[in-house]
Amino acid sequence: MNETTGKYRAPALERGLDVVELLSEQDEALSKKEISERLGLSVNELFRMLYVLEERGFIAADEETGKFRLTLRTFELSNRHPPLQRLLSAASTELQDLADQTQQACHIAVHQDNMMVVVAQQDSPYKMGFTIRLSARIDIHGSGSGLAFLAFQTDSQANAILEKSNATAEQKQMALSQLEKIRRQGYFVGASPQISGVTNITYPIFNSTKKVEAVLTMPFLTLNSDSLHHQVVSFEDSRKAVGETAERLISAIGGVHPDAR
Template structure:
């Protein structure tokens, strides 16, 4: 059988694969060195990838991946994550360790929906159930997505929601704080003693694709700071699992 090869296509895929694994913007020189190709071999390929919307070059001449490759299939990967044994085990371990519930939420149909949850087996708790829709501008899960998701996802979430000037100012302050610290802590506006702490589940594009949340109720036994750090560890492990699902490399 004749061996048909398309070197340009192969190199283009190598660029996308390497940049997705690196997870950081890169210059042409860095890619030339990493992929062991010449500048001439890469120049036209990079130009085509940029023209087709797979790459974007900033003012400092760094290339970064856009969301084009994973945007259409992102919900499928997040749903796979929620159904995975590793996710279920991580959430189960968290509830056993902290005696607090937790839930995983993601963007679905321009709304934030709970796609997995776990509550302590032997302790009454306040928690969001699977399938529940979360408030776009009040829930900690939604605020984390607004602050740390891609521009496309943030716009999809907020575009149908009207904001008056007061609420806009409050949200700007909240989102700035979440971006700075990397997570959200939101006291419930009606239930005294309930604080939702949320950490992002980060994909290979360095944006939040889902959020893991613990609605901490201070009338249950346990230490809040310990639970917050335990949830951070769960988010980190979920991020690793999500990246592995989105980019499997044998």
Template sequence: MEADDADRYRAPALDKGLDILELLASVEEGLTQAEIAKRLDRSPNEFYRMLDRLVRRGYVTKLEGDRFTLTLKLFGLSQLHAPTRRLASFATPLMRELAQRTKQANHLVVFDRGSAVVIAQHEAPDYWGISIRVGSHISLFDTGSGHVLLAFRSDEERQMMIAEHARSREEVNLGPEFHERLAHIRERGYEMMASAQTAGVHNLSAPILGPDGRCIAALTCPYIALVNAPASPDISQTITMVMKTAGELSLLAGSDVRTPA
């Protein structure tokens, strides 16, 4: 495109908004309005209305000390597009194999605009199993998938995820025990917990990590003891298989995570 054409189709307000988003994406601690203006070599007053709109639309949040930082809304939007479809596509054969080996159902969950959302699932191969419908929105706070999605994120990202969840659902008060649990999950590499929704079910969840080491999805097996199939894997064997499959999916996603033996 020639320079005259580039000038002819300029959209100054859009350019200003994109400049702010790109700048905030490059810093971790956030910036004040004055710092944004200085870095972009503009007057602070030029950014007041634009920052206000970005905050109201949920792309930017205002922290203590009048600092602005990105929310996870752009990340959530990206999850709805091709990357999520590719992840589900890559996961399908591995999830099928996992179901066959464990004799249990399993599902894949991502964080999207305040909720943990099921994007793929595979039924148990035999008569019995617990499955969750694709498209279901589940809690971040009392599910294995939600715990894993929160545990393998930075403290700042975790707080934004919790804040977005509170805006889209009920506001909750999380004590220090909850954050200690997340730290323990991160340390051991998985979550194993009794289901808060269904008696007799244990959620076995492991993270799928991206190239930057952050969790992009959770692979979860709602484990039930099968009394009619005594040769089926027990819960310890099953979580090992879930972690192995999650590790293989992490490698496909570009992570250098090592798959458990």
């Protein structure tokens, strides 16, 4: 449960947000008792909160068990945000085309609360591929998505974001040491710190104010053409395809590169 540390408190609103955040982290629905125990509240304290959240469509109760789960209401609201809405609209076919062309999965992530959040993704059309689920939260300091985003911030902005993240001092320094190279070449390429055999390719997507609206990432999975018995798209061809897709997305949202005059 998150604690509000600001000047003003709104206990009822905070409890409602605690419920939404708790359910967003669960793979299965929770009962009133389970929610109350995990939040340290009585069932009576939760009753009205759950009723209002259900009435507004943020949560839903299973007809058989009565347990609560999070709906897609919050995701729908976030998609109404104009810049993100434009990007997702443009990405709907672009990600599919990119995956078909390269036989690799791909996704788009945006910066939120010092993390990167996946807002669109496309599985590989082939039977093998590495996919990150929609709405997944990714560490900003240890991912291609995060480093590509940080590289196109000012030094002070990048430092401030890393200071507020969960990165250790060593991880912050490691991230900062890579930003100039990414900035020079215009994209990030590097081995995934979590999955062996996966190389992240990430390109920034700039908006009309020359800021990074989002980043496009392909977790390139190395495939063996001999054992698969079909032609495999090379890493370099895949990288170029990611870059071309990013350019089309930038154009689609009226974006401008930082170095454009």
